[in-house]
Amino acid sequence: RDHPPDGDLAEEEPRVRAEHAAHALKLLLKEAKFVPITVVHPDHYSGEVRLKSLLAGLAALLLAGACTSEPTPSASLLYTATRSWSNGMEERVEVYADGRTIMTHGDFEERITVPSDQMTELAAAATTPADAGSNSDDPILGVVVGSTAEVRPAALTPGSIAELLNRLLDSHTLHE
Numbered sequence: 001r002d003h004p005p006d007g008d009l010a011e012e013e014p015r016v017r018a019e020h021a022a023h024a025l026k027l028l029l030k031e032a033k034f035v036p037i038t039v040v041h042p043d044h045y046s047g048e049v050r051l052k053s054l055l056a057g058l059a060a061l062l063l064a065g066a067c068t069s070e071p072t073p074s075a076s077l078l079y080t081a082t083r084s085w086s087n088g089m090e091e092r093v094e095v096y097a098d099g100r101t102i103m104t105h106g107d108f109e110e111r112i113t114v115p116s117d118q119m120t121e122l123a124a125a126a127t128t129p130a131d132a133g134s135n136s137d138d139p140i141l142g143v144v145v146g147s148t149a150e151v152r153p154a155a156l157t158p159g160s161i162a163e164l165l166n167r168l169l170d171s172h173t174l175h176e
Helices: 007-022 024-031 047-068 116-126 161-171
Strands: 077-084 090-096 100-105 108-113 140-145
Touching: 077 116, 077 161, 090 161, 100 161, 116 161, 140 161
Parallel strands: none
Antiparallel strands: 077 090, 077 140, 090 100, 100 108
């Protein structure tokens, strides 16, 4: 090992590298020892336990995926409200015809589904145009119903679409 390589090693090196590269995966798998990650002692870890563990893990992944994200709304956008606070924070709520609602509070986004009785309340309130508010309000609320022009600032008249959307942004429901 401590002596310098002879002349043949330099010629052999490319062949040896290619041979090892071709068998690298085979060598890795041959030397690797795959053991289950479990709290069950290996002597009691049967094929049935492995299958149950695999199925439980897959079920947990599916459940976690189903709970963390609600599908994107597939219906048309009905109502939009934006709140601009004096400290620069922006909030927004978008309510779709199927009841799916996307709320943004600064950098955070939430998705909920508004129940049909509350969708009916929103529809009734939307039949009356939003009243104009004051630029001195904090927050300043802007409201869009369907494809109409935004009313900004909008007044929080009791029972109005602006007041209901503002309540939805606050408590995620129209009924507290």
